[in-house]
Amino acid sequence: MKKFLINAIFIFMICATALALDISVKATVADNRVAMGSSLQYTITVRGVQDLQPPVLPAFDGFDVRYVGPATRVSVINNSYSVEQAFNYVLVPTKEGKFNVPSVPVTVNGLTLTTEEVPVEVVPAGSPSGASEAASDPQQDIQSRLKLLVTVPRDKAYVGEGVPLTLRLYVNQLSLQDLSFPEIAEQGFQMDPFSDPKQFQDTIQGVDWQVVEFSTVVYPSKAGEMLISPATLRGALLFKNTNQGDQSGGIFDQGFFSNFFSNYQKRQVTITSRAIKLDVLPLPEEGKPADFSGAVGQYDLTVDAAPLKVKSGDPITLRMALTGAGNLKAVKMPVFQESGFKLYDPQIKDDPQGGRKTLEQVIIPTDVKITAIAPVRFSYFDTTTGTYRTIERGPFALEVTAPASGEEFQAVGFAQPSLVSAPETLGRDIVFIKDSPGRFEKRSGRDRQDVVFFILLAVYIQLWAGFLAFYIYRQRLLNDPRFARQVSAARQACRMLQIAGDRLRAGHMKPFYDILESALRDYFVQRLELPPGRTDVATVVQRLKVLRVEEKYITIMEDISAAAEQVRFAGMVMPDDKMRTHLADAQDLVRGVERRVK
Amino acid sequence: MRSLSSKVLWTLILTSCFSSFSWALGEKEAASVFAQAVNAYHGADYREAVDLNERLLLKDFVSPAVYYNLGNSYLKSGRLGKSLVNYLRASRLTPRDSDLRANLVFARSQVENYNSWPRNSVFALVQKFWSAEELQWIAFGAFVVAGTFLLVALYAGLRRKRVMIGMGILGVVALYLLGAVIFQVVDRSGQAVCVERVEARFEPSAQATAYFKIPEGTEIKVLREKERWFKVERSDGKVGWVPIKSVERI
Numbered sequence: 001m002k003k004f005l006i007n008a009i010f011i012f013m014i015c016a017t018a019l020a021l022d023i024s025v026k027a028t029v030a031d032n033r034v035a036m037g038s039s040l041q042y043t044i045t046v047r048g049v050q051d052l053q054p055p056v057l058p059a060f061d062g063f064d065v066r067y068v069g070p071a072t073r074v075s076v077i078n079n080s081y082s083v084e085q086a087f088n089y090v091l092v093p094t095k096e097g098k099f100n101v102p103s104v105p106v107t108v109n110g111l112t113l114t115t116e117e118v119p120v121e122v123v124p125a126g127s128p129s130g131a132s133e134a135a136s137d138p139q140q141d142i143q144s145r146l147k148l149l150v151t152v153p154r155d156k157a158y159v160g161e162g163v164p165l166t167l168r169l170y171v172n173q174l175s176l177q178d179l180s181f182p183e184i185a186e187q188g189f190q191m192d193p194f195s196d197p198k199q200f201q202d203t204i205q206g207v208d209w210q211v212v213e214f215s216t217v218v219y220p221s222k223a224g225e226m227l228i229s230p231a232t233l234r235g236a237l238l239f240k241n242t243n244q245g246d247q248s249g250g251i252f253d254q255g256f257f258s259n260f261f262s263n264y265q266k267r268q269v270t271i272t273s274r275a276i277k278l279d280v281l282p283l284p285e286e287g288k289p290a291d292f293s294g295a296v297g298q299y300d301l302t303v304d305a306a307p308l309k310v311k312s313g314d315p316i317t318l319r320m321a322l323t324g325a326g327n328l329k330a331v332k333m334p335v336f337q338e339s340g341f342k343l344y345d346p347q348i349k350d351d352p353q354g355g356r357k358t359l360e361q362v363i364i365p366t367d368v369k370i371t372a373i374a375p376v377r378f379s380y381f382d383t384t385t386g387t388y389r390t391i392e393r394g395p396f397a398l399e400v401t402a403p404a405s406g407e408e409f410q411a412v413g414f415a416q417p418s419l420v421s422a423p424e425t426l427g428r429d430i431v432f433i434k435d436s437p438g439r440f441e442k443r444s445g446r447d448r449q450d451v452v453f454f455i456l457l458a459v460y461i462q463l464w465a466g467f468l469a470f471y472i473y474r475q476r477l478l479n480d481p482r483f484a485r486q487v488s489a490a491r492q493a494c495r496m497l498q499i500a501g502d503r504l505r506a507g508h509m510k511p512f513y514d515i516l517e518s519a520l521r522d523y524f525v526q527r528l529e530l531p532p533g534r535t536d537v538a539t540v541v542q543r544l545k546v547l548r549v550e551e552k553y554i555t556i557m558e559d560i561s562a563a564a565e566q567v568r569f570a571g572m573v574m575p576d577d578k579m580r581t582h583l584a585d586a587q588d589l590v591r592g593v594e595r596r597v598k
Numbered sequence: 599m600r601s602l603s604s605k606v607l608w609t610l611i612l613t614s615c616f617s618s619f620s621w622a623l624g625e626k627e628a629a630s631v632f633a634q635a636v637n638a639y640h641g642a643d644y645r646e647a648v649d650l651n652e653r654l655l656l657k658d659f660v661s662p663a664v665y666y667n668l669g670n671s672y673l674k675s676g677r678l679g680k681s682l683v684n685y686l687r688a689s690r691l692t693p694r695d696s697d698l699r700a701n702l703v704f705a706r707s708q709v710e711n712y713n714s715w716p717r718n719s720v721f722a723l724v725q726k727f728w729s730a731e732e733l734q735w736i737a738f739g740a741f742v743v744a745g746t747f748l749l750v751a752l753y754a755g756l757r758r759k760r761v762m763i764g765m766g767i768l769g770v771v772a773l774y775l776l777g778a779v780i781f782q783v784v785d786r787s788g789q790a791v792c793v794e795r796v797e798a799r800f801e802p803s804a805q806a807t808a809y810f811k812i813p814e815g816t817e818i819k820v821l822r823e824k825e826r827w828f829k830v831e832r833s834d835g836k837v838g839w840v841p842i843k844s845v846e847r848i
Contacts, residue, residue, distance in 0.1 A: 185797075185811055232808070270807045430704050431697040433639050433670045434663040437632040440625050443660040450783050453734040457741060457776075464745040471752050 023048035025106045027115035029206045030173070034093055037125040041068075042089040044115055046106055047082070050074075054087045055106045062099035062122060063091040093122040101206070118206030142237065145172040148182075148273040150231055152218075156279045160296035161383045162217040162326055163278065167194075167231055169212040169271065170202070175238040177266070182214055185229040188280075190219045190327065219296075219327045223282035231273045236266040283381050287388050291334075295380035297326020301334070303376045303393035305363075311403040312368050320359040320376060320393075333359040334378045340367045365400045372398050482529070489526035493519050493590050497583065504579050512579060513564040516586055520560065523590060527597060537561040544593070553592045556585040628659040632667075639671055647671035662692040666701070673705055678815040679793030679846070681705050686791065686817075686848045691729050710813035713833045721774075721781035730782055737775035744768035788819040789848040790830070796845075798838025802827035809838040820847060 024047045034040040042065075044055055050072050057065045068088040075082050091101070101118040147170040157163045167182050181194050198213045220226050283296070305318045318336055322328065333348055346361035363373070375394035382389045477484045496519035503512040521535045528543045541554050560582050566572040574582075635650035651668040654660075665688035672681035685702045692698060706712050724733060747768055751761040792812045799806035802824050812818065812832060819831040827839045 428704060428707075430670055430673055430701040433636060433667040434697075435636055436663060437629055438661045438663045440628055440659045440661050443655065443658050449731060449734065453738065453779065457738060460738070460741060460745070464749070467749050468752075471749070 023108055023111070023113065025108075025113040025115055026203055027101065027104060027118050027206055028203060028208050029091075029101070029118055029120060032119060032205055032207055033121045033123055034091070035123050035125050036093055036096060038093075040091045040093070040120065042091050042101060042118070044087045044089075044104060044106065045084055046087075046108060046113075047084045049108050050083050050085050052085055052106070052108065055104050057089060057104055058102060060099070060102050062095055062097060062120075063093055063101070066090045066092070091120070096122045096124055098122075116206070120206075142174065142269065145174050146170070146176070146269065146271050148231060148233055148271045150228065150273045150276050152228075152276060152278065155277070156281060157220055158281050158296055158381065158383050158386075159220055159223050159283055160294060160327060160330075160381070162219055162297060165191075165216050165218050165228070167214040167216075167233075167273065169214075169233060170204075170209040171212070172207060172209050176235045176269075177238055178236040179212065180234040182231045182233045184231045187229060188226050189221055189228070190330065192217045192329075217327075219330070220278065220280040223280050226278045226280045228276040228278060230275050233271045235269055235271070237269045238266055284386070284388075289379040289388055289390050291377055291390075292379040292381070292388060293332040295326060295331045295378070296383060297324055297380065298382060298384060299324035299326060299331075299378070299380050299391070301376070301378045301391045301393055303396075305373050305396045305398075308396060309399045309401075310365060311401050312365055313403055315362045315364050316373070316398075318359075318361045318363050318373070318376075322357045322359075322378065323355055325355065326380070328355065328357045331357060331380075333357065334376045336361060336363065336374075336376060338374045340370045341365055365398065368400050368402050370398055370400050372396060485526045485529075489523050490590060490594050492526070493523035494587075496522070497587055497590070500586075501583055504576075504583055509574060509579065510567055512583075513567045513574075516560060516582065517564040520557070520586060520589070523593075527593060547597055549593060549596045553589050556589045560586060560589075624657065624659070628654055628657065632664065635667060635671070639667065639674075642674075644671045644675040648675060648677075660691075662688045662695065662698075665691070666695070666698055669701065669705070673701075677793070678705060678708055679791050682709070682815045682817070683791045683793065683846045683848060686789070690786070690848070691731075693726055693729055705815065709815035712816070715817060715819075715833045719781055719785075721778040722785070724775075724778045725782060725785075730779075730786075733775065733782060734779055737772065737779050740768065740772035740775050744772045786848065788821065790818050790820045790828070790845045791848065792816045792818060792840070792844055793846050794844045796840045798830065798832070798836070798840050800838065802829070802839040804841075806839070810836050812840065818845065820845065 025044065027042065027044050029043075030041050042057075046052055054067055054070060057067075059065070066089065068090055071086045071088065073084050073086070098119065098121050101120060103114045103117055105112050105114050107113075149168045149170065151166045151168070152163050154163070169179075179197070184191065194214045194216045200211050200213070202209050202211045218228065300323050302321045302323075303319070305316055307314075307316065310316060320333060322331065322333060329350055333346070336343070336346075342364040344362040344364075346359050349358050349360075351357065372395040375392050377390055377392045379388060379390040381387075477487065496515055500512055500515040500519060503515060524530060524540045524543075525535055528540070528547075530539060530543065537558060541557060544554055544557070563574060563578070563582060567574060631650050631654055635647045635654075638644075638646035638650060648668065648671045651664055651671060654664050655668075665684045669681045669684035669688060672678075672684060682702075682705050685698060685705055688695070688698050689702060706714075728736065744765065748761065748765050751764065792814055795814045796812050797808040798810050798812055800809050801807075810832065812830075816832065818833075821829045821831055821837065823829070823842070824839075826842050828842055828845050829837065830840055830845065831837045
């Protein structure tokens with residue numbers, strides 16, 4: 001018995017020493033899978049001490065073991081000193097199968113601690129496994145290195161009961177940035193906003209995982225089997241740009257010195273968890289209080305009123321504070337309603353983070369006979385006991401005296417006479433259907449309506465622009481004599497050339513040339529604005545040359561003038577075809593000058 | 599040539615007469631179907647009411663009352679999205695109908711997380727008062743008045759200052775109304791309603807990642823169409839792809 005006691009005390013002292021020094025040992029591997037022909041790093045990390053001898057790994061089935069060397073890390077964070085020493089080994093598989101790296105005893109200051117067993121699977125050569133094989137199937141490897149787990153502490157809850165929900169993102173050997181908050185489709189439940197994420201490290205089956213934890217509370221809103229739909233989380237995966245430099249590394253080759261100056265790229269990733277089932281129980285009908293308004297959880301209510309000695313018409317402030325665990329945002333505060341008081345609208349403030357909801361209401365006693373403020377009741381369903389509970393606070397003794405004459409309180413915002421009545425509840429529904437169809441139209445006709453509008457508008461605008469242009473033209477004719485002369489010149493010339501044509505058909509040669517020459521002379525006087533005395537051919541030709549009229553028109557002008565002189569003064573007889581040519585040339589000349597001289 | 603022209607003219611006249619005659623016959627039949635739909639609604643047979651009203655639309659007979667009753671029938675049969683589509687169609691034809699407004703407000707209040715589209719454009723104001731057809735006639739009338747005023751003023755020789763002031767006012771009104779018509783045409787082209795609860799995805803594929811959810815009855819904008827998918831925008835500006843069958847254009 002004595003020996004046993006001594007041993008117990010000794011063991012206790014050793015454990016106490018380890019705890020006091022915060023010494024711990026763990027064994028980790030880079031991955032739980034390794035392919036034949038490649039190797040796996042195995043590390044034993046001892047926290048809290050340094051200058052240890054490397055632990056000796058016992059020989060075990062499936063692997064050749066080679067010790068690589070130690071590494072020591074010392075850190076000082078917030079004046080807290082910590083040290084850890086890592087012993088690295090290389091495990092080279094000798095055959096395929098599932099193996100366990102056995103527990104390794106590590107002696108620290110006379111105390112022997114052991115690592116946990118680490119399972120490792122050896123797969124055939126060429127199979128995707130571990131970091132070295134990552135580049136062969138990056139997508140699959142990313143999925144195996146990112147996990148999003150949703151957990152709830154229980155699988156049953158009452159309607160309206162808060163169920164804590166924890167979302168953990170596990171990341172292994174990946175650099176993940178720009179993490180969004182998780183998204184969960186709210187179907188059949190309400191949900192609080194997610195809390196700020198916590199970050200820590202966790203070792204699972206000998207593999208280190210970075211963990212980001214989000215937490216929230218969900219409140220089921222209807223009974224039955226509820227499915228919390230999968231949560232999604234978005235982030236950017238940082239990986240080395242394989243298009244540059246040495247491409248042998250792939251996404252996971254992230255040695256510090258080799259990659260420090262390399263070019264990195266971001267890839268957007270979406271991580272999705274599994275859905276979770278929750279059995280939602282209905283609230284029992286038995287024992288449900290009449291004033292129960294749906295509050296579920298555990299609550300406490302405090303109520304106070306002040307002052308409690310007032311004159312009739314003086315205001316009293318009624319304060320209520322509801323605290324506890326539950327969906328405070330959705331909980332309805334107790335309603336104070338009592339005859340003999342004028343009531344102002346309550347001011348309700350939510351502080352769900354602080355687990356508190358408050359109400360402040362001004363009430364005014366209107367009768368000196370009032371002796372108390374009636375008790376305030378709040379009923380809720382207690383999920384721990386599965387029963388309804390009612391909290392009652394009050395009554396509060398009140399002393400109301402009559403005010404002195406002229407000191408009566410005038411309440412603001414109440415119509416006279418003011419009777420406190422329960423708020424009227426109005427039904428809501430749609431207005432009834434129409435009995436008459438009205439004027440039917442073709443749906444296809446309606447579709448063409450826009451086109452018709454724009455066509456009509458375009459036609460109208462064109463018409464309107466035409467009228468406007470005509471107005472402007474008329475105004476110019478009236479106000480600009482030069483313009484009017486120029487416009488009438490061609491018209492007059494055409495008329496005279498028609499008369500000349502008549503003479504030609506009648507066989508009157510001399511009058512034909514007289515009219516032809518006169519038509520051209522008058523035309524040029526008006527069109528070229530020549531002085532009446534300067535209408536000789538030379539002047540006209542000179543002006544036409546200045547205006548850069550084509551040479552053929554100048555020749556025509558000279559030809560017609562010469563022919564007219566020959567007929568008039570030399571009595572020459574012109575053949576009919578020549579006269580017709582001269583008439584056509586004259587018309588051509590007028591048209592040519594009109595085109596050239598604007 | 600002359601006889602050919604007269605043949606074409608006669609053919610057109612006869613076709614027009616026949617078309618009017620058949621439309622008049624159809625209108626009688628449509629009124630009868632409408633009455634049957636009203637009776638079905640009275641008897642709380644909302645599905646029958648929906649079928650009868652839809653039959654009218656299939657036969658190309660449209661009226662604000664048909665859309666309104668169809669909206670009511672869909673709402674009573676629990677099809678919130680379809681109901682909103684038809685209320686909005688009726689609203690385009692009779693925006694001042696108070697019954698319709700009340701029902702539209704009620705239907706929108708039933709939509710989960712309803713958010714109205716921001717109406718920041720000055721041209722959107724008139725849509726509350728006038729239907730598209732009314733607005734087009736009013737805009738056309740404003741152009742006619744403004745143009746006629748200018749021509750009459752010019753021909754009558756009114757003083758230039760008066761003409762400028764009058765033309766300025768009428769011109770601004772006419773241009774504003776034209777802007778409102780163009781805005782309405784552009785705005786309504788993409789308007790649509792989700793007729794079932796759907797998840798918008800990042801890509802037009804059923805395997806694509808879900809981006810955001812769109813509850814039934816949500817008013818959205820269709821931005822483009824690709825195969826059997828619509829690219830849609832939610833009122834908060836989020837854009838995603840949804841299957842065509844889950845969306846109905848207004």
